[in-house]
Amino acid sequence: MFWLKFIAKFLKALRAGDTPGQVSAGFSLGFAIGLMPFFTLHGLFFWLLLLLFNVNLAAGFVGIMLTSLIAWFFDPLFHDLGFLLLVQIPALQGLWESLYNLPIAPLTKFYNTVVLGSLVSALLFLYPIYIAMKKFIVYYRNTLEPRIQKWKIVQLIKGSSLYKWIDKLQRIGEI
DSSP states (O other): OHHHHHHHHHHHHHHSSSOHHHHHHHHHHHHHHHHSOSSSHHHHHHHHHHHHSSSOHHHHHHHHHHHHHHHGGGHHHHHHHHHIIIIIOGGGHHHHHHHHHSSSGGGGTTTSHHHHHHHHHHHHHHHHHHHHHHHHHHHIIIIIHHHHHTSHHHHHHHHSHHHHHHHHHHHHHHO
């Protein structure tokens, strides 16, 4: 049930609160975390970025959840990309050997084709996801939100006494 709180906070962040840049940065970092295997050094680095910078955590956790649900589907593509980089490009062989001989680099597990492919994919898609999410948030706040508020079902829910009671409890909790 904790994930429902993150989704609710994410929807609240879409409507107002944090800037579109903060929400989209949190979502794109969550996207990168969800795309990569969990226990790697670069995964820890992205977790630190998500937790230490002023980004929307709820958007980050929603990004992790959504991407983790579909990331396994792309593992064959990540394998192909990692195999291409590790094996089929002879000019990179010296780089991989040098990295492997460093004391901390093997903790990144770059020698695994899926890990390397997912890391490169996450880095390639990080900025486009950030830009697309930022544009979506601005569009949502300016165009979609006023339309959604006019829907009859939304007006019925907001007019109910249960909604007013829950809203009052939430406001008391924020004080």
